[in-house]
Amino acid sequence: MTRARRSPAGPVPPPARLRVGVVGAGRVGSVLGAALAAAGHDVVAASGVSTASAERAARLLPGVPLLPADEVVAASDLVVLAVPDDTLPGLVAGLAGTGAWRRGQLAFHTSGAHGLAVLAPAEERGVLSLALHPAMTFSGGPEDVARLSGTAFGVTSRPEHRAVAETLSLEMGGEPFWVAEDDRALYHAALVTGANHLVTLVAEAADLLRAAGVDSPARVLGPLLTAALDNGLRRGDAGLTGPVSRGDVGTVAGHLATLAERAPDAVGAYVAMARRTTERAAAAGRLKPHEAAPLTELLDAAGQDVPR
Numbered sequence: 452m453t454r455a456r457r458s459p460a461g462p463v464p465p466p467a468r469l470r471v472g473v474v475g476a477g478r479v480g481s482v483l484g485a486a487l488a489a490a491g492h493d494v495v496a497a498s499g500v501s502t503a504s505a506e507r508a509a510r511l512l513p514g515v516p517l518l519p520a521d522e523v524v525a526a527s528d529l530v531v532l533a534v535p536d537d538t539l540p541g542l543v544a545g546l547a548g549t550g551a552w553r554r555g556q557l558a559f560h561t562s563g564a565h566g567l568a569v570l571a572p573a574e575e576r577g578v579l580s581l582a583l584h585p586a587m588t589f590s591g592g593p594e595d596v597a598r599l600s601g602t603a604f605g606v607t608s609r610p611e612h613r614a615v616a617e618t619l620s621l622e623m624g625g626e627p628f629w630v631a632e633d634d635r636a637l638y639h640a641a642l643v644t645g646a647n648h649l650v651t652l653v654a655e656a657a658d659l660l661r662a663a664g665v666d667s668p669a670r671v672l673g674p675l676l677t678a679a680l681d682n683g684l685r686r687g688d689a690g691l692t693g694p695v696s697r698g699d700v701g702t703v704a705g706h707l708a709t710l711a712e713r714a715p716d717a718v719g720a721y722v723a724m725a726r727r728t729t730e731r732a733a734a735a736g737r738l739k740p741h742e743a744a745p746l747t748e749l750l751d752a753a754g755q756d757v758p759r
């Protein structure tokens with residue numbers, strides 16, 4: 452948890468019907484804006500210049516005017532900052548430079564990677580600032596609003612602002628849990644490892660199945676991957692099956708040979724994941740040292756041949 456210090460924003464205001472401004476009517480901003488409207492708040496303005504943002508706003512925030520970001524902030528009691536991670540620091544500081552922030556406002560950003568530090572320019576102007584990250588994947592469709600129900604929100608806030616963070620998360624259908632400022636990047640790396648890399652793994656597996664003549668990879672992968680996910684979530688490393696968990700070096704060597712011939716782009720990821728799987732299986736006691744060693748040797752040799 453961040454070290455407690457008194458907020459320049461002063462005492463926590465009671466929950467109320469708030470004028471909400473959404474800076475960035477993107478995949479997340481438009482959905483959270485719709486959720487806050489459903490909770491009884493007034494979404495008074497949003498920003499976004501691309502056609503995609505304008506269309507999302509029309510769909511999910513009907514009737515809400517699109518304005519420049521500083522005007523959105525000026526019109527709002529609660530500002531939702533839902534812009535790309537790398538854009539956030541410059542945006543918050545830039546808004547401070549225009550004098551858009553004012554004492555007593557609430558603001559939260561939706562970045563998993565950032566904590567409170569990025570909001571310092573707003574906080575210094577008396578804005579009660581929060582990091583509320585929905586641990587969910589959004590495409591900006593109407594189904595995303597329903598998906599918010601029960602979504603875990605990774606929250607970083609000053610201790611005295613926890614009640615506000617909790618109320619806002621619950622109002623959007625989320626369930627807050629607390630992430631320390633210093634753990635924010637690690638927290639986000641964990642989610643990216645699980646959710647984003649999973650999509651790449653699934654797409655890669657589907658391509659390999661197609662190359663092997665399987666017409667409907669999703670039919671094959673759906674039940675298998677669902678069961679594997681369930682095993683992993685419930686049992687961790689103990690849920691592992693497959694050649695690495697059995698120490699079947701010959702099978703892994705065969706995979707490497709056929710991938711090198713028929714899907715060379717897939718070798719690097721296979722080697723990296725098989726090596727990590729070996730390390731984790733050994734650490735969990737699933738593989739004895741004499742079983743892990745030949746696998747490690749094979750994968751190290753194969754890794755030398757992977758083009759960078």
Ligand SMILES: NC(=O)c1ccc[n+]([C@@H]2O[C@H](COP(=O)([O-])OP(=O)(O)OC[C@H]3O[C@@H](n4cnc5c(N)ncnc54)[C@H](OP(=O)(O)O)[C@@H]3O)[C@@H](O)[C@H]2O)c1
Nearest residue numbers: 475476477478479499500501504533534536561562588589
């Ligand atoms: N998508 C997810 O699954 C997901 C899940 C959880 C958290 N998040 C976080 O939520 C944040 C937004 O992600 P997203 O996926 O919603 O992004 P997105 O769909 O690309 O939307 C970004 C929005 O920010 C606007 N924007 C871009 N640069 C800007 C700037 N300099 N000033 C003002 N507005 C700007 C864009 O407007 P234009 O369209 O006009 O460029 C767009 O409306 C990120 O921090 C991300 O990490 C995303």
